[in-house]
Amino acid sequence: MDWLQGFLHGTLEELELARLKRQLTPLIPVGPVRALWEGREVVLFCSNNYLGLTHDPRVIARAQEALTKYGAGSGAARLVSGHTPLHQALEEALARFKGAARALLFPTGYTANIAVLSALVGRHDIVFCDRLCHASLLDGVLLSGAKLVRFQHNDPVSLRRLLAAHPGRRRFVVTEGVFSMDGDMAPLRELVALAEEFSLVVVVDDAHGTGTVGPGGRGVLAAQGISPEKVILTGTLSKALGSLGGFVAGPAVLIEYLTNRARPFIFTTALPPASVASAIAAIEILEAEPELVERLAENARLMREGLTALGISVPGETPILPLILGTPEKARRAQEYLLARGYYVPAIRPPTVPPGTARLRITVSAAHTKEEIAGFLAALREALAAA
Ligand SMILES: Cc1ncc(COP(=O)(O)O)c(C=O)c1O
Known part of the structure; x- marks a missing residue:
C-alpha cells in the first residue's frame, strides 16, 4: 500500500502547489441566497438556485406532505418497487x-x-461535442466507447469542417x-440545420436553461423557437x-428504449418522494407565475449593466455571468476580498474551466434584492481596484 500512499499524497501536494486543491466549506442556508459561513451571514452569488425555489414555502409544504405520506426513501429502483404515482406525475409535468x-x-x-x-451511442459511432461541454457529457461519451471529436465552442463552421473530416453512419452532436x-x-438553430443536412442526432443538455430562459422558463429550445x-x-x-x-425528454419510443437499456436508470434507486414532490410543485409554480422568470431576467439585466459599468462585458441574457481573471491566484484573491465583505463567490479553476481562464462565476437569482446586487457590485469594484 506504500505506493498508494505516495500517489495520494503526491497528487494532493501537486494540486496544493498549483493552487488547485479543492476543499469543502460548510455553509448553513438561511434563505435562498443567504447562508452562514463561519457564523457570519453572507450573500451567495454562485448558486444555481436561479428562482429561489429551494425555500418557497409551497415547495417545502409539498415535500413535507410527500415525506409523511410516502416515507423518506423510495426503497428500490423504479422497475422494482420504487415507482410511485408521484414519479409518474413528475414525468408527465416535465413532458408538458x-x-x-x-x-x-x-x-x-x-x-x-x-x-x-x-445507452444510445456505441463504439463504432462518432460524437461531436462542443469544446466546453460539461464533464457528465464527456463521461457519457467515454463510457460509450465512441470516437470523440470536439468542435470549437458554439461554432457551427468548425463543426461542419469536422463533419467532413470524420464521416460515419451514426453520428451525434452534443452541446449544452x-x-x-x-x-x-448554443446556436441551436444552426446545429439543428446541420443535423438535418447530415442525418445527425442532436443531444442538448438544458441543465442551466430550464427555468431561466425562454417563455415561462421553458428552456433553450423554446427560447430559440425549436421544436x-x-x-x-x-x-x-x-x-x-x-x-x-x-x-430526459423526447419521443415515447426513446423513453421506452431508455427504460429498458439505460443502466443508470435500471440499476439505481428511484428518487426520494420528497424531491419528486418539490419538483412537481416548482413546475406548477413556474407554469402559474411566469413573472418569476421575468424577475430573474430583470436581476440578470441589472447585474450585467453593473458589470458593464465596471468595464466587464458579459454579452447575453442568462443569469450566469463569468468574470474571467486568468490565474487561480487572481481568482482566489478576488474571492477572498468579496468574502471579507459578505459576498460568497468561490473561484472556479481548472480543470472545471480551461487553463488560463480561472474566474468568478457570478450567478444571480430571482430571490436577490436590488440592494444585494448593488452592494455586490460596489464590493466587486473595490476588489478589482485592489487586485
Ligand atoms: C451543464 C450541466 N449538466 C449537468 C449537470 C449535472 O446536474 P446535476 O447537478 O443534477 O447532477 C450540471 C451541474 O453541475 C451542469 O452544469
Missing part, C-alpha cells in the same frame, strides 16, 4: 413543461447525461443549451427547479 411527448427521471442531471449517451461556466447559449422533436433533451431538477434529480 418541455413540450415533449414523454420524460424519464434519473437520480441526477449527471446520470441523465451518462445514461443517454452510454446554456453553458454552465460561460452563460452563453422539441428535433433533439434529445436532458436536464436537471437541481438548479432552477430547486430540487434534485435529472431527466
Whole structure:
C-alpha cells in the first residue's frame, strides 16, 4: 500500500502547489441566497438556485406532505418497487413543461447525461461535442466507447469542417443549451440545420436553461423557437427547479428504449418522494407565475449593466455571468476580498474551466434584492481596484 500512499499524497501536494486543491466549506442556508459561513451571514452569488425555489414555502409544504405520506426513501429502483404515482406525475409535468411527448427521471442531471449517451451511442459511432461541454457529457461519451471529436465552442463552421473530416453512419452532436461556466447559449438553430443536412442526432443538455430562459422558463429550445422533436433533451431538477434529480425528454419510443437499456436508470434507486414532490410543485409554480422568470431576467439585466459599468462585458441574457481573471491566484484573491465583505463567490479553476481562464462565476437569482446586487457590485469594484 506504500505506493498508494505516495500517489495520494503526491497528487494532493501537486494540486496544493498549483493552487488547485479543492476543499469543502460548510455553509448553513438561511434563505435562498443567504447562508452562514463561519457564523457570519453572507450573500451567495454562485448558486444555481436561479428562482429561489429551494425555500418557497409551497415547495417545502409539498415535500413535507410527500415525506409523511410516502416515507423518506423510495426503497428500490423504479422497475422494482420504487415507482410511485408521484414519479409518474413528475414525468408527465416535465413532458408538458418541455413540450415533449414523454420524460424519464434519473437520480441526477449527471446520470441523465451518462445514461443517454452510454445507452444510445456505441463504439463504432462518432460524437461531436462542443469544446466546453460539461464533464457528465464527456463521461457519457467515454463510457460509450465512441470516437470523440470536439468542435470549437458554439461554432457551427468548425463543426461542419469536422463533419467532413470524420464521416460515419451514426453520428451525434452534443452541446449544452446554456453553458454552465460561460452563460452563453448554443446556436441551436444552426446545429439543428446541420443535423438535418447530415442525418445527425442532436443531444442538448438544458441543465442551466430550464427555468431561466425562454417563455415561462421553458428552456433553450423554446427560447430559440425549436421544436422539441428535433433533439434529445436532458436536464436537471437541481438548479432552477430547486430540487434534485435529472431527466430526459423526447419521443415515447426513446423513453421506452431508455427504460429498458439505460443502466443508470435500471440499476439505481428511484428518487426520494420528497424531491419528486418539490419538483412537481416548482413546475406548477413556474407554469402559474411566469413573472418569476421575468424577475430573474430583470436581476440578470441589472447585474450585467453593473458589470458593464465596471468595464466587464458579459454579452447575453442568462443569469450566469463569468468574470474571467486568468490565474487561480487572481481568482482566489478576488474571492477572498468579496468574502471579507459578505459576498460568497468561490473561484472556479481548472480543470472545471480551461487553463488560463480561472474566474468568478457570478450567478444571480430571482430571490436577490436590488440592494444585494448593488452592494455586490460596489464590493466587486473595490476588489478589482485592489487586485
Ligand atoms: C451543464 C450541466 N449538466 C449537468 C449537470 C449535472 O446536474 P446535476 O447537478 O443534477 O447532477 C450540471 C451541474 O453541475 C451542469 O452544469
